[in-house]
Amino acid sequence: MGVCFIGRSNVGKSSLIKALFSLTPEVEVRVSKTPGHTKKMNFFKVGKAFTLVDMPGYGHRAPRDFVDMVEPYLYTRKNLVRTFLLVDGSVGLQTADQIALEMCEETKCPYVMVVTKIDKCGQGALLTNLLKLQDVINTQTSSCFPQPFLISSVNYWGIHLLRCFITHVTGSTRLRETSKS
Numbered sequence: 553m554g555v556c557f558i559g560r561s562n563v564g565k566s567s568l569i570k571a572l573f574s575l576t577p578e579v580e581v582r583v584s585k586t587p588g589h590t591k592k593m594n595f596f597k598v599g600k601a602f603t604l605v606d607m608p609g610y611g612h613r614a615p616r617d618f619v620d621m622v623e624p625y626l627y628t629r630k631n632l633v634r635t636f637l638l639v640d641g642s643v644g645l646q647t648a649d650q651i652a653l654e655m656c657e658e659t660k661c662p663y664v665m666v667v668t669k670i671d672k673c674g675q676g677a678l679l680t681n682l683l684k685l686q687d688v689i690n691t692q693t694s695s696c697f698p699q700p701f702l703i704s705s706v707n708y709w710g711i712h713l714l715r716c717f718i719t720h721v722t723g724s725t726r727l728r729e730t731s732k733s
């Protein structure tokens with residue numbers, strides 16, 4: 553079973569995965585300032601339980617084979633439990649994101665919006681983009697999680713909550729049996 557991370561090139565997909573793995577630094581996740589850095593899908597195994605998949609970005613300078621590679625994956629992957637669609641907090645939903653959103657709706661696999669880089673965007677811009685995003689979620693989606701996650705991979709805002717969410721949706725929590733006595 554697995555979860556995957558998609559979004560425009562440079563939005564911070566690899567950085568988010570790196571932040572999620574901050575407690576296990578032996579897992580190497582490559583990040584770059586150059587958009588279009590991640591050119592292949594990268595699979596990160598977490599124990600035996602599940603896999604995180606880092607995808608190449610779409611949009612500006614992204615590998616052309618995004619459509620050839622990612623779309624078939626989303627359509628055929630049976631044990632994909634969630635797709636995380638990342639949007640940059642400073643710029644909000646772009647045309648390419650709308651297309652990705654429609655692709656997610658079509659595959660009917662549950663997906664979750666993640667707003668990235670909130671450390672570097674102004675409060676006003678963030679609020680405007682969030683309200684627009686929330687409106688799109690409310691009116692145009694049926695398999696999207698109702699609330700977006702706000703994160704910063706630089707100072708770890710929202711990372712722990714997202715980690716808990718992923719653990720929950722992948723069923724990786726091992727709840728201790730409560731004492732019956």
Ligand SMILES: Nc1nc2c(ncn2[C@@H]2O[C@H](COP(=O)(O)OP(=O)(O)OP(=O)(O)O)[C@@H](O)[C@H]2O)c(=O)[nH]1
Nearest residue numbers: 561562563564565566567584588589590609704705
């Ligand atoms: N300020 C800030 N910068 C970030 C954050 N996350 C990522 N970045 C920066 O954004 C750039 C791109 O990050 P990546 O994680 O490589 O982006 P990506 O989405 O994997 O990009 P591709 O692999 O090209 O699709 C890097 O310079 C990161 O340091 C964040 O939360 N805050």
Ligand SMILES: [Mg+2]
Nearest residue numbers: 565566589590
């Ligand atoms: Mg990347």
